[in-house]
Amino acid sequence: MNPSKDESKKNGKENTQNNTSGNVNSNNNNNNNNNNNNNNKTNQLNANSMVDDNSTIAPNAIYYTHDRSSNNHARSIISDTTTLHHDTNTNITTFNNATSSINSITTNNNNNDISNSDLSQWVYNNNRLSLNRSINQTLDILRKVSLIQPTKSNNSSEQKSTDQIKFTYPLTQMNENLNILKLDLKINHRMNTSLSSTTSNLNNDSLTNLFHFQLTQSLNHLNSLKIRVNDINSKVLITGDINTGKSNLCNSLLKKKKLLPEDQLPCTKLFCEIREASENNGIQQIHAIPIKTSDSSTLRGATLHSVKDANEFYNINSSTTYEVFPLDTLKELVYQNDKYILLKIYIKENIKQTGENNVAIEKSLLKNNIMNISLIDSPGLNVDSIQTTEIMSRQEEIDLVIFVINAENQLTLSAKDFINLASNEKKLIFFVVKKFDKIHDKERCRKLILDQIKDLSPETHKRSSEFIHFLSSAPDSDHEGDDGGDYDNDDDANNDDPDFDHLQTSLKNFILKKRAESKLLPAKTYLCRILDDLIFISNFNIKQFENDYLNLKSELDKIQPEINNKKIHFQRLNNNIDALIENTIDSCSKFTRQKIENSLNFQFIDLPNYTGIVNLYEFVLKTQIFIKNQILNSLNEAEQFAKDSTIKSVETIVELGKAELGDEFMSNRSFNSNLMFTKVHHNDIKALYIPLSFKDMVSPSWTGFISYVTCGLFQPFNKRIKSGSASEKNDRNKSQAMQDSKQVTTQIKSTSNALTKLGLNNYSMDQYWLNPSLLFSSKIPAMAVYSVGGAKALESILFNGIKFFSWDIIKHSIGPIFLTASVLAAAYLIQDISRAVPFNLLIKYETKLKEKNYGQLNADRITREVRNVLRVPSRSILTTCDINLDQKQGTRREIESKIACNNTSMTFFKQILDRSTKQRTLIDSISLDID
């Protein structure tokens, strides 16, 4: 669109406002004056040329005013600020963006002849600033996206922290839809590995890592774009496959046929940046930047790895950063890629003056009043992979690419790779087809090449007349192998080639006039593409998160009741097991106490036999052992009962466990009840130690004595049996019962035996014969005493008659009576030993049992062991239940954390989407059509 034409048309139709210069403040006037001066100067040089950025920009004012006083010529005061508004009082019109501003300008300025250059410059600046802002915003968005970190662990299923942003990069979908952030899975730029096979080998984290790499590249690229957009210089890269005629084209464009060496063999091995000599104080020379920097330079002998490094290091004002060579050494220098990394060539371009009286001057490419241009001749794309990578990466600093195609080879794979990469930001690429003169079927060749370009760069193809050039003129034969000479000779093969002239004009137009396209469009294209990528990635991930959220939520809704049910169930199970254990322990405790309490209620006939006074000690010991054994037997019975109860309870618990936790529960463990109560009860028995004394042999009682001396006449059997049963109520009676029970049993056995009357039925006659002391356990001694005493008394009565009852007789008889009584008493005691010893020991042991709380102690010991044994399966159930519950709760926590992570990620991508969409809309509103 031509603004001046458009403007004049509109001005004819619309006359909306008349502005007066008197409304403009003095600042504006000053600026206007400055602008006028600059514009006049510029217009003198070339009516269509643009004014230099710096010369026309008023730094802060934003106004566009109508100034009648200056011959009805509108004068613009252009600033870096984009937002303008119209104020009717001050007659100041302001604009929101470049496009609308043009319309407003044309509307507001009826019949005003606005300087095209001013307007163009103003629009350019506004667009540049808008792009700058968008680049900054996009950089910020990209930096935020680069917060996405791959998981550190190798196991991708491992739980991510809630603040970690989840990221999905489905390779196939993404690579189909992405432009710039598409993952480059080509190896060595040639072997395009199968996507599906690659995908299967890459997990999401590896993809995230690759994605990070792409992000970093884009961040660098955006930073370079920012520099480029603001740079008033323009860099033109001439590239293409090896030996396509790049150097030849470069020479032709500069009208210096022998500047860059041309050869049929590969010759340009270094980047050669050709600049106007005026930048080097008008001196033509080569500045060769060495790979290994000089020791006196700031880098002190460091190695430069890339042309980018070299450009950053190079300082025209510091001779330590380069080596100087005359121009005629270039043909040797271009081969020295082992020594130098970049050549900066300063030349004076030949300017052809045409027309009468030098009125029209053909401006040179490098030297013009608009911007500094540098041409960069590059090594062939397919020279080696390092050089190719270097050329690819140099795109970041390049404004325009001239791609040279050898008509004989057309577009090779390396050429396609390069164009694909370049078209990420450069919608428009210049294609120059060299060696077209060598082609016989030109039309077919042209079609083939155009078709290839159509696929690779559709925009360029649409404007093929402007951007695709087929050059048929062959270089002069003396070019080839020319070894130096006239570097200012402007005779070149293309002099009379209309195709070349057309190329030159298109190129100059594009670089110098359509600056918005050549300089700003790449930035706009790149921004649009990367923002489209970000929008796609955000949308894709948001959709993914929404699905994930629904799935996770339904999982959570399912697992929560499961956990609650399990909790209740496990609690009930544990309560049941606890109750079972307590019941078992209670019954064991009760049984033990009862057993020990009743341990001394044994059958007295089981007591060891008394074998006479001679074996008294043995009898005492045996009786003691017998009583102890009774207690021990009770203990053993209690322990056996506890074992049996424990076996049953263990079985029940294991069954419960298996029912709840599966047959695996305790399948590898078996219970061995024999290992219970293995501790010997020495200590327990020791606790029952009773010292023996003489008193333990006797236990006299009147009833016993009377019974003894009366030979049982005063104690009928029945009465004795009754008293025997009652004796269990107290110790004494117990003793009696013991005696009675023993005697009664003996007597019942042999009631018809006359020996019973004499108490001789306890032992056999052999025993009495062998052990006469046993007779003392019978009533024989009493009978003997009675016999002797009776005979003596009868003799006294017969001889003394009535005197028997005299005091004298009594006085003489008292001694023998006492003696008899004593003998009877002694006989009674001796006879009572067999009863007295067990009786006394029994009493002592019973007292001891009570004193030591023996029953309770053992009940505690046994139940302690029972509890310990039962604790094993019950704890195992408890632990397994806890683990089971923990697993479920862990799953729930994992889901909750996934939801949190999902939400964080969703919020993050929504923000990215929102910002990217806004930026995309803003960039869309930047119109670069006006130049």
Ligand SMILES: Nc1nc2c(ncn2[C@@H]2O[C@H](COP(=O)(O)OP(=O)(O)OP(=O)(O)O)[C@@H](O)[C@H]2O)c(=O)[nH]1
């Ligand atoms: N016939 C014909 N020959 C050409 C044309 N352009 C260049 N040549 C010849 O092709 C050969 C290679 O040209 P160069 O300019 O050195 O090619 P280059 O691409 O710079 O080569 P490298 O720098 O080695 O990659 C030279 O002998 C040129 O004379 C053309 O349009 N037609």
